Amino acid sequence: MSPIHEGLFAPALRKLEKWGPLSEKDCAAIQAISFTTKHIGVGPYIVRQHDPVESVCIIISGLAFSSKTVGDGDRQIVALHLPGDFLNLEHAMLPTADYSIQMQTAGTVALVSASTLRELAFGHAAIANAMWLDTIVDGSILREWTANVGRRDARTRIAHLLCEFAVRLHPAGLTAGNSFEMPMTQEQLADAAGLTPVHVNRTMRDLRQDGLISTHRRTITIHDWQGLTTEGDFDAAYLHPIAPQGSSCFQAVGYMHSPERLPAVVTA
Amino acid sequence: MSPIHEGLFAPALRKLEKWGPLSEKDCAAIQAISFTTKHIGVGPYIVRQHDPVESVCIIISGLAFSSKTVGDGDRQIVALHLPGDFLNLEHAMLPTADYSIQMQTAGTVALVSASTLRELAFGHAAIANAMWLDTIVDGSILREWTANVGRRDARTRIAHLLCEFAVRLHPAGLTAGNSFEMPMTQEQLADAAGLTPVHVNRTMRDLRQDGLISTHRRTITIHDWQGLTTEGDFDAAYLHPIAPQGSSCFQAVGYMHSPERLPAVVTA
DNA sequence: CGAACTTTTGACAAGCATCAACACGTGTGG
DNA sequence: CCACACGTGTTGATGCTTGTCAAAAGTTCG
Numbered sequence: 001m002s003p004i005h006e007g008l009f010a011p012a013l014r015k016l017e018k019w020g021p022l023s024e025k026d027c028a029a030i031q032a033i034s035f036t037t038k039h040i041g042v043g044p045y046i047v048r049q050h051d052p053v054e055s056v057c058i059i060i061s062g063l064a065f066s067s068k069t070v071g072d073g074d075r076q077i078v079a080l081h082l083p084g085d086f087l088n089l090e091h092a093m094l095p096t097a098d099y100s101i102q103m104q105t106a107g108t109v110a111l112v113s114a115s116t117l118r119e120l121a122f123g124h125a126a127i128a129n130a131m132w133l134d135t136i137v138d139g140s141i142l143r144e145w146t147a148n149v150g151r152r153d154a155r156t157r158i159a160h161l162l163c164e165f166a167v168r169l170h171p172a173g174l175t176a177g178n179s180f181e182m183p184m185t186q187e188q189l190a191d192a193a194g195l196t197p198v199h200v201n202r203t204m205r206d207l208r209q210d211g212l213i214s215t216h217r218r219t220i221t222i223h224d225w226q227g228l229t230t231e232g233d234f235d236a237a238y239l240h241p242i243a244p245q246g247s248s249c250f251q252a253v254g255y256m257h258s259p260e261r262l263p264a265v266v267t268a
Numbered sequence: 269m270s271p272i273h274e275g276l277f278a279p280a281l282r283k284l285e286k287w288g289p290l291s292e293k294d295c296a297a298i299q300a301i302s303f304t305t306k307h308i309g310v311g312p313y314i315v316r317q318h319d320p321v322e323s324v325c326i327i328i329s330g331l332a333f334s335s336k337t338v339g340d341g342d343r344q345i346v347a348l349h350l351p352g353d354f355l356n357l358e359h360a361m362l363p364t365a366d367y368s369i370q371m372q373t374a375g376t377v378a379l380v381s382a383s384t385l386r387e388l389a390f391g392h393a394a395i396a397n398a399m400w401l402d403t404i405v406d407g408s409i410l411r412e413w414t415a416n417v418g419r420r421d422a423r424t425r426i427a428h429l430l431c432e433f434a435v436r437l438h439p440a441g442l443t444a445g446n447s448f449e450m451p452m453t454q455e456q457l458a459d460a461a462g463l464t465p466v467h468v469n470r471t472m473r474d475l476r477q478d479g480l481i482s483t484h485r486r487t488i489t490i491h492d493w494q495g496l497t498t499e500g501d502f503d504a505a506y507l508h509p510i511a512p513q514g515s516s517c518f519q520a521v522g523y524m525h526s527p528e529r530l531p532a533v534v535t536a
Numbered sequence: 537c538g539a540a541c542t543t544t545t546g547a548c549a550a551g552c553a554t555c556a557a558c559a560c561g562t563g564t565g566g
Numbered sequence: 567c568c569a570c571a572c573g574t575g576t577t578g579a580t581g582c583t584t585g586t587c588a589a590a591a592g593t594t595c596g
Contacts, residue, residue, distance in 0.1 A: 050505065068415040071424070071501035076415035090404040093397075098408050098506045121400075122393045129361075129390070132400050135407065136358040140366050142410045147336040147344035149418035150462030154552070156339070185574065194418030196553055201576060217561085233339035237318065238366045422584070453542065464585055469544060485593080 012058045012110070015084040019130035026124050033120060035112045040103050047088055047101040054095075055111040057087040062107015063183050067191065068099045076149075077192035078142065080165075080183060082172045083107070089135055092117040104183060137240050144238040149194035152233060157193040158203045159232030162213065166222060167236050179221040207231070280326045280378070283352040287398035294392045301388060303380045308371050315356055315369040323379040325355040330375015331451050335459065336367045344417075345460035346410065348433075348451060350440045351375070357403055360385040372451055405508050412506040417462035420501060425461040426471045427500030430481065434490060435504050447489040475499070 013030060016022065022030070037060060040046060047053055049069060059081055066079040066087070078099055081087050087101050092114050121128040144164075148157050169180045182189075186204070190197040207213050212228045214221045222228055229235075281298060284290065290298070305328060308314060315321055317337060327349055334347040334355070346367055349355050355369050360382050371377075389396040412432075416425050437448045450457075454472070458465040475481050480496045482489045490496055497503075 066411075068411060068419075070415055070419045074419040076418040078411045078414050090407060093401050093404055094408075094508060096505065096508075098508075099411055122397070125390045128396055128400070132389075132396070132403065133361050135400065135403050136361055139358060139403065139407045139410060140362075142407060142414060143334075143336060143346045143367055146346050146410060146414045146417060147338055149414060150344040151336075151338045151342040151459075187574075191419075197575085198554080198577090199552055202552095205576080237364065240362060240364070240366075454544095455542075465543085466545090466586080467584055469542095470584095473544080 012084055012086075015086075015134070016127065016130040019133040020126055022124075022126050022130070026126050029120060029124055030127070033112060033116050035110045035116075037108055037110050039106070039108050041106045042103050045100050045102055046109065047091070047097045047099075049097055049100045051097050052095055053088065053091040053097045053114070055113055056089055056092050056117050057101070057109045057111055059083050059085050059087060060108040060110055062109075063104040064101055064107070064109075065104050065184070065188065065192075066099045066101050075191045076194065077184075077188060078145065079138065080104075080168070080192075082168060082174070084172070086131075086134060089117075089131060089138075092121065092131070104188070140238050140240055145192070154193070154195055154199055154203045155206065156231060156233050157195065158189065158200060159207060159212070159228050160234050161189065161192060161232075162207075162220065162222070163229050163232045163234035163236075164239070165220075166225075167239060177221075178223070178225070179219055182215075182218045182220050280352055280354075283354075283402070284395065284398040287401040288394055290392075290394050290398070294394050297388060297392055298395070301380060301384050303378045303384075305376055305378050307374070307376050309374045310371050313368050313370055314377065315359070315365045315367075317365055317368045319365050320363055321356065321359040321365045321382070323381055324357055324360050324385050325369070325377045325379055327351050327353050327355060328376040328378055330377075331372040332369055332375070332377075333372050333452070333456065333460075334367045334369050343459045344462065345452075345456060346413065347406065348372075348436070348460070350436060350442070352440070354399075354402060357385075357399060357406075360389065360399070372456070408506050408508055413460070422461070422463055422467055422471045423474065424499060424501050425463065426457065426468060427475065427480070427496050428502050429457065429460060429500075430475075430488065430490070431497050431500045431502035431504075432507070433488075434493075435507060445489075446491070446493070447487055450483075450486045450488050 013022075013027065016030070040062075046057060046064065061083050063083075064081040064085075064087055065077050066081070067075050067077045069075050081101075087109065088097070091097065117131075121131050141164075148160050152160065165183055166175065166180060169175050169183065174180055174183075184192065186200045187197040190200045193200065195203075204213070204215070207228075208215065212222070212224050212231060214223060281290075281295065284298070308330075314325060314332065329351050331351075332349040332353075332355055333345050334349070335343050335345045337343050349369075355377065356365070359365065385399075389399050409432075416428050420428065433451055434443065434448060437443050437451065442448055442451075452460065454468045455465040458468045461468065463471075472481070472483070475496075476483065480490070480492050480499060482491060
């Protein structure tokens, strides 16, 4: 562990540990892996749809987003990534990208080769555990986004996304009181919500006029959290908030999933 | 392995083996796990959104789908499950369902306790490997569905879903030439596409009139595959078609992800 | 054979997209 | 330091895609 790398993985370690405490051996293994870091600006693709991918990226600082491009050139944003997040953990296992990744704000990412990550995972159950869980929670968020664009009207979609941003940015220390810096432009918000930028703008104006939020430059202030969650049909359960940390590798898993009860319909 | 259970896991074993060959030891471990089977009809919930879940389900026969319900009662279908598929592999790790599962056609599911599945995965790297990959591919399909409902018009959405059905049903032996039994009613297709049943009906009529497909009862025949994929902006890459099988546990993984090349933008 | 579900069609309404123009903030080069 | 270009946000006018409501025909199953 060279000094130059020291602490770079701190956010990622914190993230992985949320899913279950890691032993000293696990932590040491993580800190021993070889990786490179790269400062990346806004614009260029970190991963590009249809391209082969050999590295898994972890955000050290900055924000990033994933998107898919459809036939007519329109874009759907399918994920927002915060510091400490894996950008493309699936590419530890898959060779080809089915989506693209770009930075939303300039920042630094760490690159780990897919094979290194696979060795790490398959040599350390607690790490595999954490990575699998990370993949699973990303899937849950994706289901919510699918329902959001598929079955909610514009106002509800935008309110919902704003609620998700607030909840996810908070533990990352990216909120101040009821305010946070918008992690997207209105055009990107449109691409995340499946709307046009113009309609996003009008919708946010309505939310403003109804006193739910206010905006100043790129800063959003939520004045009525209760109201916004109602408008946005928002229930944070799909974010699968983290279990408190325990001391043994699998304690957290045990906490998250205490056995011996079947869903009524199946047992009936 | 009691005779009554013999072969019940065959579809699931095939599925897992697609992701990488399993050793005899792995196979034996799978066949040794305790599970129950249950015949389930159309209608009742197998897993219900917001409920605690203790079992992972695997379809032995029949079709199933996952859906989320939003505030106003509308429903978004977020996944279609074929025989051999896990219905809710994430519940090996998560205690609470963020979506619901129902059978689309009556069939049989196998139930395995989440803890049993976790033990299986964490005791057998190749199995963990396969399960993680399964989770990952489900995520890829979900991203495509998100883009589908978010950024494609009605005609394209429906054509895309029909293409996906054709491609996924084929290896399951559920197609006959260019025809297959529709795995959904038009109402469900609407819930998958983020449209109304009425509009789905009109859209399918248009596809029929344009000679792309024809329908007879619940049977769909595709007359112009090339045309339908074009109309549907369909590229099967997101289904991450399976690597050919090798002989050692990780050979297939190696095949899927051959290292030592970084995406251009990152290396530049 | 009848009830319940599914598919189909029509008439009409509404939400969101499109096109166009302008305002605002920021960074850059003359 | 100002002028200018560029990205982003804002608003208006208009129209199309899709939703809503309603009713009837076809299909499935007890």
